[in-house]
Amino acid sequence: MRRIRLIVAYDGVRYHGWQIQENAITIEGELTRALRELLREDVEVIGASRTDSGVHALGNVAVFDTDARIPPEKIAIALNHHLPEDIRVQRSEEVEADFHPRHCNSIKTYEYTICATKMAVPVLRNYAYHVYHELNVEKMRDAARKLEGIHDFSAFCSAGSPVENKVRRIIAADVSEEPIEWGNGGRLVRIRVSGNGFLYNMVRIIAGTLIEIGMGRQSLESVERALETGSRQAAGPTAPPQGLMLLGIDFQNGI
């Protein structure tokens, strides 16, 4: 029996998120089906990040155990023949038998993309959140920096999460921008956050909070207040899923 790790990229538009469900199409469901077709074994998949409906990934991670003789690094290409074109395994490799993608130290990096233009840009509609307002990117960056470090992120977690300990460490949080020179002009604004674990909807609530600050509807201090009070009301709304992308997970430098 060998444990195989997959790096998985997908376009989340068509899917009801990562986690397998009875009556809905999911990434984990498609991966499981494809693995069973390829290996003719009753494979069970364990994913690192159970991304929401509509959220994308360049490098989510999953593992499974197999007795099949196929060389581990060949599984990626073979598996892609059994997957729809909006899911592509980027790499496959053997890992230690006790490697678990959730019960181990790792750093996850997410990016949230905002299209700040007067009119929506059709090619970005599934990959960015369109905001009509001008955004003060410098203020957003200052607010992002305040999230760095070890904090209780209760204010940045959707109600109903069963997790008790809401202390997490954000290694880096930054905001960058790029001009859109064509059409009617505007900017792409990207929020990038790396950390050792994220609560339910945490990155989308961070994005919603930074957008409020960028629009001038909330002050920089609202971030400090949210961290101190742990009150969900002190943070901003949950930004929509299509702007979110899981870039990758680093298991080597986990903390």
Added chain:
Amino acid sequence: MRRIRLIVAYDGVRYHGWQIQENAITIEGELTRALRELLREDVEVIGASRTDSGVHALGNVAVFDTDARIPPEKIAIALNHHLPEDIRVQRSEEVEADFHPRHCNSIKTYEYTICATKMAVPVLRNYAYHVYHELNVEKMRDAARKLEGIHDFSAFCSAGSPVENKVRRIIAADVSEEPIEWGNGGRLVRIRVSGNGFLYNMVRIIAGTLIEIGMGRQSLESVERALETGSRQAAGPTAPPQGLMLLGIDFQNGI
């Protein structure tokens, strides 16, 4: 009667190109329907660039004549309510009654995007051409530069084009690259071409030729040979449509 110019952005995936057709969904067809619904007039649309099936735009241009009293600059927002979300008018404005978007001097700028990665990247599948090979971007850039200037582009025009004069001027042709740090790594390679007019499939044949050169299948000299002989066989294949985007059209600085 006033002539109104529209800047139109669209995602070409769902469409059989720009030009209106009886039994197929097209950008021009949707625009015409939306304008007739909004203005309750028998509007005819004239487009600047009749992009192919699957090709995208940030700033294509169209004009139409109307007797409606709606302020010209308000048409964009009103029209978007009648359009599907993969077409968005970016701006509307009144122009001279004799302004014709094809029979006038203008500079069009196109971008062709290549995703040079070992495995396809799902979120880019409709917006870039996936090439497994490593590409020599410097050679591609040198080849692009050779296209600049006034040339007979017969070798870069699909057979069956009714156009007789195939001399065009390319103002600028350049190739840029950006690393993809996540998933399995790789690069995004972008070919940007500006000119005073383009033949049928010209940018896609330029892209196909530069990709052959980047892969080492063709030499730099093949571009010179293609320009000199005018032989379609001397240039590369027509690269697929999804990598192509019409960025915009400049009527002010036309030549």
